[in-house]
Amino acid sequence: SPLLEVRGLTASVKETGQQILAGVDLTIREGEIHAIMGKNGSGKSTLTKVLVGHPHYEVTGGTILFKGEDLVDMDPEDRSLAGLFMSFQAPIEIPGVSNFDFLLMAVNARREKSGLPALGPLEFYSVVSPKIDALNMDPKFLDRNVNEGFSGGERKRNEILQLSVIGADLALLDEIDSGLDVDALEDVANAVNGLLTPQNSVLMITHYQRLLDLIKPSYVHIMENGKIIKTGDSSIATQINEGGFKSIALV
Template sequence: MAGVNLHLRHSVTQLFPTISSPPHRQVQLGTSPSRVIVSNLRANSTAVAQTLRTTRRSDITASSSVGSSTTSSDSVVVDRDEEGRIPLLEVKDLRAVIVETRQEILKGVNLVVYEGEIHAVMGKNGSGKSTFSKVLVGHPDYEVTGGSIVFKGENLLDMEPEERSLAGLFMSFQSPVEIPGVSNMDFLNMAFNARKRKLGEPELDPIQFYSHLVSKLEVVNMKTDFLNRNVNEGFSGGERKRNEILQLAVLGAELAILDEIDSGLDVDALQDVAKAVNGLLTPKNSVLMITHYQRLLDYIKPTLIHIMENGRIIKTGDKSLAKLLEKEGYKAISG
């Protein structure tokens, strides 16, 4: 594994050669594979590897509301619904600005996701959907200026991006990053074992891991050749999307955030990806997906659909909302 780690360190250094210390906290990039997962955050950033800022805010705490509450060891107040369910994710009045320009993009987002639910976020171009998902995973381009995010009873804003990933938050990006010099197989093996360590579960050696991986390849209908290729290098748009779902299948996640997983997919690939996502659902985990199209929702049936406009969720409904959108456009919904 040492050789693999060296490769990984090398590739990370290539991607992010000039990371400097920000005024408050620095996310150290080293050999940890979960940090490489987080590399998507930075590689998708326009200001790659300059100053890494986290969305942490020491002064933000989760606020309470109606219903009974559960207090975790971190003093975060968790709301229950009428049935006593505890949210997997609870976002309250979330506000965020672009670090460089201080422009406010998220202007008070509220969202509650329970275990086993599928939520779809739709909205016009530029309404803030991707920003919302990137803020959830701690993208360094954005700074949270208000509100709260509680994930599994913990204050997400107190966690570094890597910690969020290890805690069970997975994000599939619109444009997944290439990682030269690191094979898909090595990447997945290390990321998988990092999560196992975090969960206090036994790690798998490369042979055990290979068996695990091959079963997941079938789920996403990918050939074994992809395991020896470097992560996303030379992959077509559709192959990258499948590879993202392979990562999700291998690593597992309590909350999978899928940003336009349907874009650039042909019909067969869309069905494969949707089948894989559906196959991963259990009563314990949830999906938050961003999409522009009703067609994805035909394959992955959402519990709720949210419409985002100008940095806020302005409407929530069932699948009839997406049908209305498809038929009449956003004018039927916008305020």
């Protein structure tokens, strides 16, 4: 069965009942890279948030199967332990918790689930260190509190550090290219590419060809009004960048 299979997914804002997702169908198999493009407000971020179980949204219909298991009633922590990772458009700060401790806790929670012994701080440092280097990050990052006082670019690098340390079967990357300079974008893209194996998959949301040139998608989807209205290969992205969304024939 596919890694992720979304069928007829509808979802609303919990507080107001306003429907945002209007019947999303999406299939992601192991090893595939998918990109979602679409105008502002088309529901791209909401889709990723609903997939990870964000509490502001309620699933009102359809199904989400991840590794054949129904995700809808699973809490966000369990979805993450099951192998879903999400980068946030605006990552949160966690006061009083250092990056190092946060990452170590996350890794040990997963090791415990797999019946592996917990890593001690020294062992873990030798795991993290090469990943920090690969992202051209300062090791002092590890001592700072999660996201506290980070610049936009630092937050993004830090999220990708989390992804590369924690690992994921499916990484949901929402506009990881926003606010990154060219060098940072390259570091982030290299790190993501370095994580890809025939078993790992990525779903990325972006407005920019730049990212798609660095992380080459197998499929590009166009989202509009809470639905995926077209799916194709990376030539769709080129077409949008040249002629805008209006240039895409929707049949």
